[in-house]
Amino acid sequence: MENREVLVDVKNLRTFFYTEDGVVPAVDGIDLTIHRGEVVGLVGESGCGKSVASLSIMRLIANPPGKILSGEIFFHGEDLLKKSDEEMRLIRGDKISMIFQEPMTSLNPVFTIGDQISEAITLHQKIDAAEAKKRTIEMLRLVGIPEPERRFSQYPHEMSGGMRQRVMIAMALSSNPELLISDEATTALDVTIQAQILDLMRGLQKKLGMAILIITHNLAVVAEMAEFIAIAYSGKIVENASAREIFKTPRHPYTHGLLQSIPRFTERKTTEPLPAIEGMVPSPYHMPKGCSFNPRCPFATERCREEAPELEELSPGHLVRCYHPIEY
Amino acid sequence: MRDYIIRRILGMIPLILIVMIVSFGIFSLVPNPFAALTENPRIKRADVERLKHAWGFDLPWHLRFFRWFGGVVRGDWGPSLLFPGSTAREVIGRALPITMRVMGLEFLLALIIALPIGILSAVKQYSITDYIVTVISFFGMSMPTFWFGLLMMMFFSVLLKRPSGMPLLPAGGLMTPGLEDAPFFVKFGDRLQYLVMPVAVLAFNSIGGWTRYMRTSMLEVIRQDYIRTARAKGVPERFVINRHALRNALIPIVTLVALSAPIVVGGAAITETIFTIPGMGSLIIQAQIKADYPTAMIALMLSSILVIVFNLVADIVYAWIDPRIKYS
Numbered sequence: 001m002e003n004r005e006v007l008v009d010v011k012n013l014r015t016f017f018y019t020e021d022g023v024v025p026a027v028d029g030i031d032l033t034i035h036r037g038e039v040v041g042l043v044g045e046s047g048c049g050k051s052v053a054s055l056s057i058m059r060l061i062a063n064p065p066g067k068i069l070s071g072e073i074f075f076h077g078e079d080l081l082k083k084s085d086e087e088m089r090l091i092r093g094d095k096i097s098m099i100f101q102e103p104m105t106s107l108n109p110v111f112t113i114g115d116q117i118s119e120a121i122t123l124h125q126k127i128d129a130a131e132a133k134k135r136t137i138e139m140l141r142l143v144g145i146p147e148p149e150r151r152f153s154q155y156p157h158e159m160s161g162g163m164r165q166r167v168m169i170a171m172a173l174s175s176n177p178e179l180l181i182s183d184e185a186t187t188a189l190d191v192t193i194q195a196q197i198l199d200l201m202r203g204l205q206k207k208l209g210m211a212i213l214i215i216t217h218n219l220a221v222v223a224e225m226a227e228f229i230a231i232a233y234s235g236k237i238v239e240n241a242s243a244r245e246i247f248k249t250p251r252h253p254y255t256h257g258l259l260q261s262i263p264r265f266t267e268r269k270t271t272e273p274l275p276a277i278e279g280m281v282p283s284p285y286h287m288p289k290g291c292s293f294n295p296r297c298p299f300a301t302e303r304c305r306e307e308a309p310e311l312e313e314l315s316p317g318h319l320v321r322c323y324h325p326i327e328y
Numbered sequence: 329m330r331d332y333i334i335r336r337i338l339g340m341i342p343l344i345l346i347v348m349i350v351s352f353g354i355f356s357l358v359p360n361p362f363a364a365l366t367e368n369p370r371i372k373r374a375d376v377e378r379l380k381h382a383w384g385f386d387l388p389w390h391l392r393f394f395r396w397f398g399g400v401v402r403g404d405w406g407p408s409l410l411f412p413g414s415t416a417r418e419v420i421g422r423a424l425p426i427t428m429r430v431m432g433l434e435f436l437l438a439l440i441i442a443l444p445i446g447i448l449s450a451v452k453q454y455s456i457t458d459y460i461v462t463v464i465s466f467f468g469m470s471m472p473t474f475w476f477g478l479l480m481m482m483f484f485s486v487l488l489k490r491p492s493g494m495p496l497l498p499a500g501g502l503m504t505p506g507l508e509d510a511p512f513f514v515k516f517g518d519r520l521q522y523l524v525m526p527v528a529v530l531a532f533n534s535i536g537g538w539t540r541y542m543r544t545s546m547l548e549v550i551r552q553d554y555i556r557t558a559r560a561k562g563v564p565e566r567f568v569i570n571r572h573a574l575r576n577a578l579i580p581i582v583t584l585v586a587l588s589a590p591i592v593v594g595g596a597a598i599t600e601t602i603f604t605i606p607g608m609g610s611l612i613i614q615a616q617i618k619a620d621y622p623t624a625m626i627a628l629m630l631s632s633i634l635v636i637v638f639n640l641v642a643d644i645v646y647a648w649i650d651p652r653i654k655y656s
Contacts, residue, residue, distance in 0.1 A: 060559055064454075085565075093561030100560075105553040109652055110575045120561040155651045171561060 004035040006074075007211050008057070008179060013071035015049075015056045018064060024284040026052040028235035030071075031311055031319075032213075034179065034228075039205060039212045041222030041243070043258075044232035045281055050215045053232070054181045057213075058098055059088045075179075094124040097172035101184035103165035107156035113140075114152035117171045124175045139170040144200060162193035166200065173204060180205075183215045198224060219262060223247065231255045234282055234292040237311060241318040251314060251325040253297050291322070299324045329647065332655035336640050347632040352396060354628070355621045356389050383407070396625075406622030410615055416622040419611065420630075426502065427595040427607035434527045435592055438534035439585065445535070446542025447577075451569055453547060461539060468536025477529045477602040484525060498522050500604035526603045530596055534588070541584055542577070549577040579650050586642035590634035594627075 015027040027049040034040045044050045055061050056068055059080060073080040075096070080088065092098075100106045108116060117139060118132040127135070133152065140148035143166040156164055165185060172180055182201065186194040202225060205212055214225055222229050223243065230240040231252065239252040250256045257277035279296035282288055291308055294300040303323055311321045362385065365376050380386050383406070384395050399406060405416040449461040485499035498504070503519050510518070549555065550573050558572040559565075595609030608627065615624040647653045 058560060060556060089562050089564060091562075092559070093563075098560045100553060100557065102553050106557045108554040108558065108572050108576070110650060111572075112651075119563065123562050157652045168557070171557075 004038070006033060007036045007038075007076065008032070008034040008213075009072075009074040010053070010057065011072045011074070013053060013056055013073065014069040015052050015061055015066060016069055017052075017066045022285045025235050025287065026066075026284065027056060029237065029311075030232065030235070031237050031240070032230055034211050034213060036178065037205075037209045037211055038228065039214065039226045041214045041216065041226030041229040042232060043216060043219060043222055043229060045217055047234075047281055047284070048232040049235040050217075050232050051183055054098065054183050054213065054215050057181065058092055058096060059083075059085075060092075060098075090124070093120050093172075093177075094175045095177055096179045096181065097175070097177040098181040098183060099165070099168045099172050099185045101187050103161045103168055103185075103188065106168055107164055109156055112153050112155055113159070113167045114154075117167065117174055120171045121174045135174065136170075139174050140167070142173075142204070143167070143170040145170070161189055162196065165189060165193075165197055169197075169200065169204070173208065173210070176208065177210055179211045179213065181213045181215065184217070185214075186221060187216070187218070194221075201225070219258065231258070234284070234287065236292065236321060237319070238293065238321045239319065240311070245318055249326075249328045251318065251320040252293075252322050253299055253324070253326065254293050256326055257296075329655060333640075333644065336643070340636055340640070343636055344633055347636070348397060348400070348629055349393070351625045351628045351632070352393050355625050356392075358619070358621075400626070400629075405626050408615075408620055408623050410611075410618050410620035410623060416620075416626055419623055420608070420626060423595075423606055423608045423611040424593065426605060427600070427609065428592060430523060430526055430600075430605060430607060431530070431592040431595060433523060434530040434534065435589070437527060438531040438538060441531070442535040442538035443542050443581070446539040447546050447569065447574065449539065449543040450546035450550065450577075458543075461543075465536040465539040468532045468534075469540070470536075471533070473529050473533055473596070473599045474602055476532065477525070477599055480525050480529060481602075497524055499525075500602070502605060526599050526605060530599055538581075538584070542581060545577040545580050546573060549573045552576070575649055579646065582645045582649070583642050586638045586645065587635070589638045589641075590631055593634050594631045 010030055010032040013027055013030040013032075014025070017024040017026055030049065030053045032040070032042065032053075042050045042053065052061065052066070057073055057080065059068075061068060068081060071081070075091070080091070083091070107113065111119075114133065114136055117136040118129070121127065121132045121135050122129070125132075125135075137148045137152055140151055145151050145163060145166050151159075151163075156167070159167065168185070180201075185201075186197050189197060198221065201212065204210075212225070214222055216222060226243050228241070229243050229246045230237050231246070231254065232238065233254050239246065239250065239255045241251075246255060247259065250259055254277070257275075260275040261277065263274055277296055278298075282292055282295065288295050288305075290303075290305045291297070291300070294304040297304065301324065309321050309323050311319050314320050314325055362376055362380060365371050365379070366373070377386075384392050387395065396406065403417065405420070408414045408416045408419040411419055445461055449458045452458050481499050484497040485495040488496040490496055498521060500522075502522050503515070507515055507518050550569070555568060555573055558568045563572065593608060595607040595612070597609035597613045599605075600607045600610040601613070612624065612627045614620070615627065643655070647655055
């Protein structure tokens with residue numbers, strides 16, 4: 001495990017949005033390492049900056065209003081933030097692909113799905129239309145779409161949400177990317193379809209060996225999929241460790257609170273209310289001084305209200321951003 | 329689709345019949361068209377009666393309708409009261425080609441200019457280009473054509489002169505008298521210079537509105553998820569706009585353009601009057617003011633039929649660009 005090649009290394013990424021109401025520090029210190037062929041989960045509540053972080057890696061942040069202020073995103077050792085727009089365009093959809101939350105609106109309604117997947121193929125591979133069609137049908141079959149030859153000439157509106165997300169996955173994987181970013185890709189789907197898509201992604205990951213960055217608010221999803229998990233809170237990574245350590249020995253009070261609030265059917269009496277983290281996510285326009293979690297933290301002290309902690313490696317591979325990490 | 333078009337065309341027949349009844353009905357409501365003649369002491373009572381009989385005004389209204397209807401179907405549209413000695417058909421036959429030339433040119437010019445500018449304005453939202461386009465569009469929309477026409481005339485026909493002392497552009501009319509036997513290209517150039525000002529005035533007005541619509545529609549589309557998908561798979565920005573966004577953005581524009589198309593035949597009364605162009609617009613106004621019922625009825629009928637026809641055209645174009653629309 002130690003010798004695995006680092007594929008993506010995000011260092012202190014900061015992406016801000018400049019709106020009429022003020023500056024939103026959507027991402028304010030995201031550090032993330034993804035090794036080749038590894039599944040990493042990025043977990044956090046709505047508005048914690050996880051989507052913005054993934055769009056920053058793709059350099060798809062609309063400027064204005066968004067701007068990547070600082071940080072580095074190394075991909076194979078090269079900083080993506082220093083690449084020209086054209087160099088970056090050639091990486092998107094080829095080396096790094098992305099699938100999104102809304103399968104219902106993520107496909108262009110006026111083109112057939114065959115057209116849309118073939119386009120992704122011909123953009124990055126020097127092959128003719130007939131070969132691209134063959135490859136498209138192969139991809140459709142790979143993601144478990146029945147009758148791929150017939151589906152090739154169908155339009156998105158003729159397919160269900162689950163099928164459309166399969167099409168998105170086929171499109172994203174058509175150029176054999178080294179990294180697939182899945183931004184809440186199963187959130188909008190029914191639970192059974194969600195399980196099918198997760199199964200599919202896991203199967204394809206084993207088969208094709210790409211790394212996956214799973215962005216989700218759903219701990220159950222990462223529990224099933226990810227080897228490493230990063231927990232984000234108001235634009236910062238607060239804890240980063242292997243999945244086992246996150247679930248067994250969460251060190252950050254926020255991670256601990258998140259895990260406590262997952263319903264379990266065995267351990268607790270069902271009449272007890274589910275523990276919840278007190279308070280609300282701070283407004284991005286009024287970030288609290290010091291640690292951004294301090295107003296909701298049961299262990300917060302004077303120091304937490306004054307200065308913001310840095311991400312520190314408490315034990316090998318277990319990074320925590322807290323002055324008072326939970327001890328076990 | 330073919331069945332649908334045939335069915336729609338058949339459905340137009342009763343609609344056109346209703347239009348004819350209404351056109352006729354409206355003009356039957358006007359008070360006695362012979363009043364002015366009967367009051368005139370120099371016209372003999374018997375002559376008036378003879379005229380009434382010749383035009384069928386001694387018949388009850390429903391018989392008169394059938395007589396008129398039969399005439400319209402046979403191509404005999406009745407005498408023009410505005411131009412004694414000419415039939416309504418001859419009068420319209422003279423005005424229609426003139427209007428089609430002016431308005432057709434205006435229509436094409438406005439489309440060719442407005443759509444790309446609208447797209448540019450949307451893609452570069454809130455840029456200097458966008459602001460300039462916006463100001464000019466609103467100017468074009470708000471400027472009354474009669475006023476703008478007069479300003480143009482003052483500038484290009486009064487202030488600016490050719491070395492020969494002639495105005496730079498002719499202030500009105502259709503062609504220079506005496507060139508009837510000139511070679512084709514001389515006649516062509518001569519007619520063209522008469523068209524410059526009226527076409528420019530009308531096109532400026534249309535461009536203003538269409539640019540705004542195109543901009544709004546494009547802005548709506550480029551916020552969509554599937555545009556982000558296109559970017560995420562590495563589509564070059566110009567194809568994101570021209571291929572993925574444009575086809576979707578054109579859907580609402582089709583209605584707008586198709587429903588404005590009847591003016592190509594209906595003409596623009598005010599501009600035609602200012603530039604003394606004997607087209608349909610000014611003909612319709614005069615026919616109505618001077619009680620030339622046969623001409624006015626036909627003109628009203630033609631305009632209504634065109635609205636019906638272009639509605640069908642809009643529906644067909646819809647189905648062509650938006651696969652979600654299926655007619656059966």
